[in-house]
Amino acid sequence: MKEAMLSPITEAGRCALFLLRMLAGLRPGPALLRNVLQQTFLIGARSLVIIMVCGFFVGMVLALQSINALQQFGASDQVSLLVGKSLFRELGPVLTALLFAGRAGTSIAAEIGLMKATSQIDAMELMAIDPVQRIALPRFLAGLLSVPLLTAMFNALAILGAVVFSIGVMGLDAGVFWSKLQNGVYFQQDFMSGVWKSLVFGGIVSLVAVWYGFSSKPTGAGVGTATTNTVVVSSVLVLIFDFILTSFMT
Amino acid sequence: MAASKLEEHPFMQATESSAEALIKVRGLTFRRGQRRVLNHVDMDIPRGSVVAIMGPSGVGKTTILKLIAGQLQPDAGSVTINGKAVTGLNRRELFALREDMGFLLQNGALFTDLTVFENVATPLREHRRMKEEEIAVRVEEKLHAVGLSGTGELMPDALSGGMARRVALARAVVLNPSIVMFDEPMAGLDPIAVSTINQLIRQTNDDLGLTSIVVTHDVEQMSRLVDYCYIIADGRIAGQGHPDELRGSDNPAVKQFMNGHVDGPIPFHYDQASGAAS
Ligand SMILES: Nc1ncnc2c1ncn2[C@@H]1O[C@H](COP(=O)(O)OP(=O)(O)OP(=O)(O)O)[C@@H](O)[C@H]1O
Numbered sequence: 001m002k003e004a005m006l007s008p009i010t011e012a013g014r015c016a017l018f019l020l021r022m023l024a025g026l027r028p029g030p031a032l033l034r035n036v037l038q039q040t041f042l043i044g045a046r047s048l049v050i051i052m053v054c055g056f057f058v059g060m061v062l063a064l065q066s067i068n069a070l071q072q073f074g075a076s077d078q079v080s081l082l083v084g085k086s087l088f089r090e091l092g093p094v095l096t097a098l099l100f101a102g103r104a105g106t107s108i109a110a111e112i113g114l115m116k117a118t119s120q121i122d123a124m125e126l127m128a129i130d131p132v133q134r135i136a137l138p139r140f141l142a143g144l145l146s147v148p149l150l151t152a153m154f155n156a157l158a159i160l161g162a163v164v165f166s167i168g169v170m171g172l173d174a175g176v177f178w179s180k181l182q183n184g185v186y187f188q189q190d191f192m193s194g195v196w197k198s199l200v201f202g203g204i205v206s207l208v209a210v211w212y213g214f215s216s217k218p219t220g221a222g223v224g225t226a227t228t229n230t231v232v233v234s235s236v237l238v239l240i241f242d243f244i245l246t247s248f249m250t
Numbered sequence: 251m252a253a254s255k256l257e258e259h260p261f262m263q264a265t266e267s268s269a270e271a272l273i274k275v276r277g278l279t280f281r282r283g284q285r286r287v288l289n290h291v292d293m294d295i296p297r298g299s300v301v302a303i304m305g306p307s308g309v310g311k312t313t314i315l316k317l318i319a320g321q322l323q324p325d326a327g328s329v330t331i332n333g334k335a336v337t338g339l340n341r342r343e344l345f346a347l348r349e350d351m352g353f354l355l356q357n358g359a360l361f362t363d364l365t366v367f368e369n370v371a372t373p374l375r376e377h378r379r380m381k382e383e384e385i386a387v388r389v390e391e392k393l394h395a396v397g398l399s400g401t402g403e404l405m406p407d408a409l410s411g412g413m414a415r416r417v418a419l420a421r422a423v424v425l426n427p428s429i430v431m432f433d434e435p436m437a438g439l440d441p442i443a444v445s446t447i448n449q450l451i452r453q454t455n456d457d458l459g460l461t462s463i464v465v466t467h468d469v470e471q472m473s474r475l476v477d478y479c480y481i482i483a484d485g486r487i488a489g490q491g492h493p494d495e496l497r498g499s500d501n502p503a504v505k506q507f508m509n510g511h512v513d514g515p516i517p518f519h520y521d522q523a524s525g526a527a528s
Pocket residue numbers: 282287305306307308309310311312313314356
């Protein structure tokens with residue numbers, strides 16, 4: 001029992017130390033920049049399509065449900081307000097982070113785990129190259145950078161989905177839709193709060209992914225466990241931190 | 251030329267008499283759980299020599315190399331390189347030490363996301379300030395030496411097992427480090443490649459004045475290649491000496507190993523209790 005209570009705490013502590021070790025060795029320079037951009041490209045390219053498709057359908061269903069509810073009060077022209085607020089503040093950052101965990105987080109963990117299983121990490125250390133700096137740091141920074149960008153993409157496609165459904169299918173007035181959105185959704189409160197959240201979520205998911213990759217057992221089963229743990233733990237953490245951040249920001 | 255070569259090899263600037271061994275291993279003891287893998291192992295590796303470490307599978311040969319490189323910490327005993335204790339160095343000092351070491355891991359361990367060229371170039375990019383053309387020349391030279399010139403653009407997954415091992419070999423020596431450790435460089439290679447690699451190890455060792463440690467199972471090739479050989483059995487040094495001396499040895503374990511006999515003091519089966527709590 002005591003064991004079960006303590007092990008997540010020691011794990012969190014180790015993970016925090018890992019983060020410190022990663023950041024302590026941070027040496028900004030062209031090599032790191034090139035590495036980070038390359039990883040951002042890989043991670044972004046991996047996740048872009050799924051983010052766009054999901055964003056579009058989330059926007060549609062959000063509009064559908066909102067119109068459904070608002071119609072009871074004869075207020076269905078407020079749909080863009082409801083969609084915009086819930087999207088920018090909550091659904092955009094959270095769903096993007098969850099999708100990112102499933103798509104990119106797993107592959108980061110699996111890639112690092114496999115490098116470990118095939119002694120590539122050992123080889124690096126023996127060549128006097130720090131694998132934490134070379135492998136973990138660029139992926140972490142790339143995740144930090146990618147999630148806000150992907151969230152923006154998700155939001156854009158979701159708005160498009162909402163437009164298609166409300167204006168195209170339900171025949172709402174386009175002018176009303178856009179003006180409500182423009183006037184009712186605030187830059188600082190609604191939009192920026194989402195951006196901050198997505199930055200934190202990006203950090204959480206990519207830290208969890210590189211951490212599980214690096215601490216995986218160097219076997220096939222170890223890599224499998226690492227990828228599963230990455231999705232489970234980072235998803236739970238994203239939802240927990242979502243509540244914490246929201247309660248502080250509002 | 252000679253002076254610049256020396257610049258590249260800090261270990262070559264000998265502070266002690268050259269009779270003193272470059273690598274000294276004293277009382278090295280290492281446990282995996284309850285099992286004592288190495289038990290008070292002593293070794294001396296003279297500067298400029300090629301030394302073999304032989305022994306049955308699972309006896310701890312790879313472990314010795316990793317202890318020498320400081321990747322594992324011994325439970326007792328010490329490793330000294332050029333008068334400097336490896337055990338107890340911090341991470342930065344260890345990395346500084348390894349910049350002048352080459353290591354061929356048992357499974358090659360090529361970076362799967364880099365081309366053959368980039369794999370071999372990685373240590374150069376990391377530790378030497380060289381122009382792109384110089385890197386290209388050096389990499390091609392090393393790839394040529396292992397018989398793989400022109401494969402630079404291939405990805406590691408497009409190589410056969412033996413080719414991958416040769417690329418890893420090229421990568422291990424690309425810095426012209428003063429100490430090179432080869433963990434089974436000949437495994438899985440055809441006889442021609444084995445002889446070529448043998449020559450390559452001998453030649454680079456003598457031309458550049460390196461010190462090489464080779465882990466191998468191949469008694470025949472070992473006899474041609476090395477100056478000195480340690481045979482490990484049951485966590486201890488069972489025999490040592492020049493290959494010819496070992497051949498004439500009447501130590502039963504050495505005899506069994508050199509001749510590949512089934513019967514003898516060295517068991518074929520893994521002994522879980524071996525050395526435990528002894
Ligand atoms: N990561 C590890 N965890 C636990 N035990 C290990 C580990 N690596 C090696 N061992 C044990 O240490 C012992 C020595 O292993 P080592 O790899 O040094 O053997 P070896 O002499 O290189 O064998 P081979 O010729 O088969 O490569 C083995 O008995 C092995 O069971």
